[in-house]
Amino acid sequence: MYYSILSDTPVGALFIAGDETGLKSVLFSKSKDESEFLTGPEQWERSDYHLREASRQLTAYFQGTLRQFDLALSPDGTDFQKRVWRALCDVPYGETASYGEIARAIGQPTASRAVGMANGRNPISIIVPCHRIIGTNGRLVGYGGGLNNKETLLMLEGAMVVAH
Numbered sequence: 022m023y024y025s026i027l028s029d030t031p032v033g034a035l036f037i038a039g040d041e042t043g044l045k046s047v048l049f050s051k052s053k054d055e056s057e058f059l060t061g062p063e064q065w066e067r068s069d070y071h072l073r074e075a076s077r078q079l080t081a082y083f084q085g086t087l088r089q090f091d092l093a094l095s096p097d098g099t100d101f102q103k104r105v106w107r108a109l110c111d112v113p114y115g116e117t118a119s120y121g122e123i124a125r126a127i128g129q130p131t132a133s134r135a136v137g138m139a140n141g142r143n144p145i146s147i148i149v150p151c152h153r154i155i156g157t158n159g160r161l162v163g164y165g166g167g168l169n170n171k172e173t174l175l176m177l178e179g180a181m182v183v184a185h
Contacts, residue, residue, distance in 0.1 A: 023071040043095030049166040088114040105139035
């Protein structure tokens, strides 16, 4: 498993990890200390080289020159979670959707709570745009990276947001 740290983004440092199959994680970091993420049985190797394309695309996104990511993704999760995460990728840049809309999009209209849980477990923040999912009342709700970061990302994209 390779990892890299993308420092100095509008939402702070980001921890990026992946292997030969694709990107596994983009996580918000509270510090530049990668040890907060290096857990589990994997053999971790710092490699900015292996994750250069993910870093390049994230940098372009933050600069406002990239609206859609084109990276191989390989998140670990259940089949249901992966269906939700794929549906999140269909929410266009600068737009938002509700948990109920995602539930309907995956053909399970009564599963909005389960969609919310899967959304909260998304390991590839920003690239799998869980920040675009809001409450049915249009308000910003729950975000693993913090509501301030969610608001920052949506404002960067020009999305209409209702303050939390």
